[in-house]
Amino acid sequence: MPASTDKDLWVSWEVYHRSIEQLALKVHESGWKFDQVLCLARGGLRPGDIFSRIFDVPLAILSTSSYREESGTVQGALDIGKYISMTKGALQGRVLVVDDLVDSGVTLEKVLVHLRENFPAVSEVKSAVIWFKACSSVAPDYYLDHLPNNPWIHQPFEEYDSIRPHQLNAWLKKGAA
Template identity: 75%
Template sequence: MKNTPLPVSDDKHLWVGWDDYHRSIEGLVRVVHESGWKFDQVLCLARGGLRPGDVFSRIFDLPLAILSTSSYRAEAGTVQGALNIAKHVTVTKGSLEGRVLLVDDLADSGVTLSKVQRHLQANFPMVTEVRSAVIWCKACSTFKPDYYLEYLPTNPWIHQPFEEYDSMRPEQVIARLKDGD
């Protein structure tokens, strides 16, 4: 597969490649670790928080819980719609309890993180504390995460490397693989 150069980022668009994306997740790990806060579980918000949540779970050697949420659905994922929060959290062992680190990719409007915090308080009485961690926090967010790697004062649209798959179908993947052979 060819590595296509990314467009130049500016105040309206932040373009993130795979290497920078992974380094950003690791940078967020550092921020949380250096805070000294000890947590019992990692809860990631699917889909944007899946990759960061997986990395946190592995590095901190803690169970990973997953809560599916969805709001960016219209116009190839570029327009925020109504927020849907799954009723249940997926956990491989036990239940969601104790001190929970809530991980997502970004705080955009703040609606998702705010509503998920309320959802956890209302439905998971064994959770004693929740703190949130995101890679990017936009100035327009009404919710300020406890931890973030980068504050974005101009509220750019963030183009993440996995977004190319939003409009790709199996035939296109197969064709791309053939082109790379």
């Protein structure tokens, strides 16, 4: 794995999972209790799943997307899913919105507005992210790392962005070597 710099933060699977656990501990130690986790897909799926399991609360998923160009390195127009996916009931009560990072802040800001306008049964919302970039227009309630230099974060799952099904056989052999 390359060395991290002011421009690039390289994250291994081990560091990524440990960071989610440390963020969960921060939320726990704050004493704030929440009824549901709402993860922002795709980046918030893994943190949301882990939070849902650790805190033993239902997981809801809201699809959002703005990084689709240039293999996910160029921000485009923000799309927010019309519906929230969950196994039963509706989004309500105290909700913790979980994502991997807050970059420009546009996604988090618009999701918070979306929740206020469309989910009147939600009584309180707080947010938690692993990485909070200084360039963000909004600060999350909880974060693990503040990044004053706004580096590009190379997350371990991004390796799948360049793999296609027909390449899996060679990919699996490479990992077995």
